[in-house]
Amino acid sequence: MEPGETPEETAIRETKEETGVNIRITKSLGAIRWSDGEVKVVCYVFEAVITGGRVRGSREGRARFVPVHRIKLSMLAFKVNWPIVKWLQTSGQQRNLRPSFTRHKHEARP
Secondary structure (H helix, E strand, O other): OOOOOOHHHHHHHHHHHHHOEEEEEEEEEEEEEEEOOOOEEEEEEEEEEEEEEOOOOEOOEOOOOOOHHHOOHHHOOOHHHHHHHHHHHOHHHOOOOOOOOOOOOOOOOO
């Protein structure tokens, strides 16, 4: 996230920068927090529709659409994001189900 940017603005900007696709967020699904012991991650999850642009890669790698159930760890540019993929492959696929919210002991309340 850039300073002063909301999670929604970040998702829109990052999607455009990394895939070439413009999106409109239609729903917030919540935030998932986890740590691998060294890195703390907060992942904001949104449902969105494509409004324009063309899929292309970026310096992070090749961009393409893959059904959630076919994503493999080896396909991720950042392995620390594997927990969000696992969530999407299980409970996240059910439209009305929200992710569970967790807070690390050393994490400040918003």
